[in-house]
Amino acid sequence: DGGITQSPKYLFRKEGQNVTLSCEQNLNHDAMYWYRQDPGQGLRLIYYSQIVNDFQKGDIAEGYSVSREKKESFPLTVTSAQKNPTAFYLCASIASPGQGPGELFFGEGSRLTVL
Amino acid sequence: GQSLEQPSEVTAVEGAIVQINCTYQTSGFYGLSWYQQHDGGAPTFLSYNALDGLEETGRFSSFLSRSDSYGYLLLQELQMKDSASYFCAVLIYGQNFVFGPGTRLSVLP
Numbered sequence: 001d002g003g004i005t006q007s008p009k010y011l012f013r014k015e016g017q018n019v020t021l022s023c024e025q026n027l028n029h030d031a032m033y034w035y036r037q038d039p040g041q042g043l044r045l046i047y048y049s050q051i052v053n054d055f056q057k058g059d060i061a062e063g064y065s066v067s068r069e070k071k072e073s074f075p076l077t078v079t080s081a082q083k084n085p086t087a088f089y090l091c092a093s094i095a096s097p098g099q100g101p102g103e104l105f106f107g108e109g110s111r112l113t114v115l
Numbered sequence: 116g117q118s119l120e121q122p123s124e125v126t127a128v129e130g131a132i133v134q135i136n137c138t139y140q141t142s143g144f145y146g147l148s149w150y151q152q153h154d155g156g157a158p159t160f161l162s163y164n165a166l167d168g169l170e171e172t173g174r175f176s177s178f179l180s181r182s183d184s185y186g187y188l189l190l191q192e193l194q195m196k197d198s199a200s201y202f203c204a205v206l207i208y209g210q211n212f213v214f215g216p217g218t219r220l221s222v223l224p
Contacts, residue, residue, distance in 0.1 A: 031210065033211065033212065035214075041216065041217070042202060042214045042215060042216040042217050043158070043202065043204075043214040044214075045211055045212070045213070048210075048211045050210055056209075056211075058211065090157060090158070092212075097145070097206060097210040097211075101163045102145060102146045102148050102163035102165065102206050103148070103160040103163060104148070104150070104158075104160060104204075104212060105160075106157040106158050106159070107157060108156075108157050109156075109157050
C-alpha cells in the first residue's frame with residue numbers, strides 16, 4: 001500500500017537536544033511538506049520541498065531544518081533553537097501541486113514533548 | 116499575505132445538515148480543499164474545488180465562489196462519526212497550502 005510513514009509516533013526530548021523526525025513516502029510524489037499543529041489550532045507550514053535538493057521556508061521555519069536528498073524522504077530536525085517545540089508534527093505530500101485534485105496525503109504524525 | 120477564516124465551532128444533531136463556511140484573502144490560488152481531522156489523528160482529504168460551483172462526494176459537498184472569496188463544506192445526514200475538526204485550505208501559486216484555523220463540529224444524538 002502506498003502512503004506516508006512518519007516516525008517516531010511519540011518522542012520525548014530534553015531541552016537543548018536536537019531531534020530528527022522521519023518522513024518517507026512511496027507515492028512517487030514530487031512535493032512534500034512539514035506542518036506543526038498546536039492543540040486546538042490549525043496547521044502551520046514549517047518547510048516544503050517541490051523537488052530533490054531544494055526546499056523553501058514556511059511561516060515558522062525558525063529553529064527547524066530539513067533536507068531532501070531523495071525524492072521519497074524529507075526529514076525534519078527540531079533544533080535546540082526552537083523555543084517551544086512541544087507540538088504535533090505532520091508530514092504531507094502531493095503529486096504535482098496545481099495539477100490535479102489538490103489532495104494532500106498526510107502521515108500519521110509525530111507527537112513531540114519537551115521535558 | 117494569505118489568510119482564511121472559519122467559525123470555531125458548530126453543533127448539530129444526527130441526521131441534520133450543516134454548512135461550514137470559509138472566507139479567504141489570497142492573491143492567487145489553484146483551488147480550495149477541505150480536510151477532516153479526528154482528535155489525535157491526521158487530517159484526511161474530503162474535497163477540492165478548482166472551479167467555481169458545487170462538488171459532490173457522497174454525503175459531503177463543497178462549494179467555491181472566487182468572486183466572493185468564499186467557500187463552504189456541506190455535510191448531509193450527519194452521523195456521530197462526523198464529529199471532528201474541519202479545515203479549509205488553499206493551494207496558492209507558491210505551490211504550498213495555507214490552512215484555515217479549523218471548525219470543530221459536534222454532532223449530538
